[in-house]
């Protein structure tokens with residue numbers, strides 16, 4: 469801590485579980501020291517500032533996301549001095565706002581409210597269209613794009629359409645590493661209970677939903693077949709609307725081979741019925757009469773399960789419901805990549821490409837000598853960059869920082 473930095477007030481506690489200041493490093497590698505110098509240099513001209521700065525708790529780390537927390541800052545200048553002098557590689561802030569963000573333990577901070585945060589958590593490597601061997605082990609453009617698409621869908625389908633938030637209420641934050649967060653900072657969410665936050669995450673993740681949630685308890689019994697069955701029908705909204713649209717599309721296009729295979733396994737008359745009376749089946753789907761035809765009745769539960777899988781957005785639920793969690797601060801550099809965490813307004817998000825637009829060190833002409841421990845190539849800032857195991861090379865800063873941060877290269881200074 470430099471002499472020019474004001475120490476925020478910290479209430480005394482007996483044995484803090486997490487220290488609030490940097491610990492002396494036993495053995496700091498040349499690479500870590502170099503990264504910290506680059507980050508400090510960056511923060512000399514660019515300070516990540518959240519809304520309501522003086523109400524937020526901050527956490528920092530050198531070797532991992534949070535090694536010390538319970539920090540508070542009075543203003544941007546104080547935060548900047550801290551970043552330049554301490555040069556942390558990881559930086560997080562609280563979704564919550566507190567009367568005294570530096571207070572300890574948590575109960576003494578004086579909770580005032582909390583933003584609503586969704587942390588997209590899905591692993592895309594290995595999904596259809598992206599076999600594991602095509603996944604880029606250092607920074608994967610495919611997976612980053614998929615995470616962005618899901619974040620956009622979360623906003624559009626769930627937050628805007630279903631829940632009625634406006635496009636000005638939400639923004640995306642690229643984490644600087646593997647994926648995206650969605651933040652809502654409006655007054656209407658500040659006092660949401662933990663249980664309400666859990667329900668929102670469960671709704672978006674379809675965590676409590678199954679085909680039975682949308683089908684009558686007597687579905688499949690003879691009595692209901694006679695009177696028909698009212699399930700999700702044309703014109704409904706929310707999950708019911710999504711399920712109706714998905715089932716309708718599948719019934720319209722499903723092939724004979726598909727309905728014979730798992731999970732449907734139709735046989736004989738049912739296959740013929742689906743094939744020959746498809747227009748009538750579609751009409752039944754539109755009216756929610758899923759038991760009107762034997763073939764439709766048999767394939768409906770599996771189709772609803774597929775619809776839930778198709779539309780759900782996988783979230784790290786803890787991030788949404790635990791308002792004491794610290795999350796990546798937009799504008800900070802991620803210590804695992806050297807990429808910037810980037811705040812994206814709705815209108816900016818669709819065209820954002822992390823490996824082009826989130827480089828903290830974008831100057832392609834500025835190089836540093838490294839020796840990679842892996843071979844490969846990656847497109848950063850629109851330029852193809854190659855690296856070869858064991859071969860000294862003058863790498864553009866963005867590549868050097870990325871490989872060194874990933875511990876896939878050492879400096880050759």
Ligand SMILES: [Zn+2]
Pocket residue numbers: 592593598602603604608609610611
């Ligand atoms: Zn990938």
